[in-house]
Amino acid sequence: MSKFKDRTDERTLMVRTDKRALMMRSGASVLKELIASSNGKYYPYRIFSAQEIKLATNNYDQKNVIAKDTSYNLYTMYKGFWQERLISVLQFHGHECRPRAYESCINNVTYAAQMSHNHILKLIGCCLETPIPILVFESVQYGTLWDRILGAPQPHFEPLLLKHRLKIAMDIVHALAYLHFGFPRPIVFRNFKTSCILFNEENVAKLFDFSLSISIPEGETHITDTVMGTWGYCSPEYMRTGVFNEKSDVFSFGVFLFELLTGWDVSDLVKDVHDLVCPFSEYLKNCFEDNRFTEIVDHIVVEDVSSIEKEQQLHASAQVTFECIKDSPADRPSMVDVAKKLRQIYRSL
Known part of the structure; x- marks a missing residue:
């Protein structure tokens, strides 16, 4: 014993x-x-x-x-x-x-x-x-944004109208701007996408998953590293050279905004593309030039756009998307600039 x-x-x-x-x-x-x-x-x-x-x-x-x-x-x-x-x-x-x-x-x-x-x-x-x-x-009980706009229909959630989508975009862009400007060394999120946004019981959007995030070293303006992240969301310069900084997050945010407005899954657009450069900039440019952006917008948003003012807000949001996904990082706005523009668009609703 x-x-x-x-x-x-x-x-x-x-x-x-x-x-x-x-x-x-x-x-x-x-x-x-x-x-x-x-x-x-x-x-x-x-x-x-x-x-x-x-x-x-x-x-x-x-x-x-x-x-x-x-x-x-x-x-x-x-x-x-x-x-x-x-x-x-x-x-x-x-x-x-x-x-x-x-x-x-x-x-x-x-x-x-x-x-x-x-x-x-x-x-x-x-x-x-x-x-x-x-x-x-x-607590975040209500799933991801990907579930809301790209997943299977969920009857227990109200449809995401234009004002709801702009509110989500505005809230999350402020979170990303906080990462870029709220710390002594800017934090690059590096893998921003719709599945990184969760909702709590009050339907408030929350950014999460810092798995690939990294701080830019003191005195440096960028980082060079192995290419990691989600296909379609990675910026062209990162895909080509492994070099990235805050402007790479801006590109990812532009892709996110495209999905938010259109309800399209980015992977569906790039899965047959073998070039390392994501074709969104050229694709969206063609949509603007042909005045057919509304043809690819989510039908829920289209049905909600019942006035000239809302149509103007939709096109202004699409323009922000286009600016964020420009091929050259120098031509993209900062996340603070994006936040200001989206706030102006949202407040005009």
């Missing part, structure tokens, strides 16, 4: 030691990246146990899935309930030997912990007991 108890105690001790080792390793990685990217400032967050997360998500019930990474299958986000509070739980797939998932997770903690913006998903804390930390955010 004594030997059995000794073995049980030994196994318990090993489990505790393993958890402690995981927590120390993950905690050290998070803190190192956080301090490096925030000029020495430390942003506290709550530490959850693996058991708390399991209970909050009803053992990761598939009925509670809010969003999934469809590009690389890196993560799944779940609805959760903890201490009489709704939460969102982001679980990364794989193990510590899958560096991409682990690095993406650490990057999300690093950047999300620094954010203080109404339209960026707020990080509450994380669980460090698992091989890849599990992240806990504020």
Whole structure:
């Protein structure tokens, strides 16, 4: 009996030691990246146990899935309930030997912990007991923007009229401008797309997923790196050379705005194109010149555009799209300029 108890105690001790080792390793990685990217400032967050997360998500019930990474299958986000509070739980797939998932997770903690913006998903804390930390955010129960405009019809959601779409665009462009101008070193989101926008219970749009985000080094104007991201959203200069900066996010925002207004999936337009340069600029230019932009606009928006004023707002929004996706980064506006233009268009509604 004594030997059995000794073995049980030994196994318990090993489990505790393993958890402690995981927590120390993950905690050290998070803190190192956080301090490096925030000029020495430390942003506290709550530490959850693996058991708390399991209970909050009803053992990761598939009925509670809010969003999934469809590009690389890196993560799944779940609805959760903890201490009489709704939460969102982001679980990364794989193990510590899958560096991409682990690095993406650490990057999300690093950047999300620094954010203080109404339209960026707020990080509450994380669980460090698992091989890849599990992240806990504020509640976003209503799916992604991709689900709303490109996914299967959802009768429980009201149609997104022009004013709703412009409000989403205006809110999110402010979040991106905050990344570019709200920190000592500009943060490039790098993989901005419709599936990176979630909605809370008040239907407020929230930007999330900092998996590929990076800060521009002090004294530098751009970064050169391996091309990563989503086909169709990447800027032409990034696809050609691996060079990118804030203007690459502006290009991605233009593609996003195109999808938001038209309801078209960008991948449908580029899947048969073998050139590395996304053809949106030329495509949209032809639409403007032929006065047929309304032919490709989402039918919900077209039916809503019942006055000359709304038609003017639609064309003004399309013009912003065209400016954002110009081939040369120097010809694109800054994200602050885009925010100003969209705010003017929205307020004229």
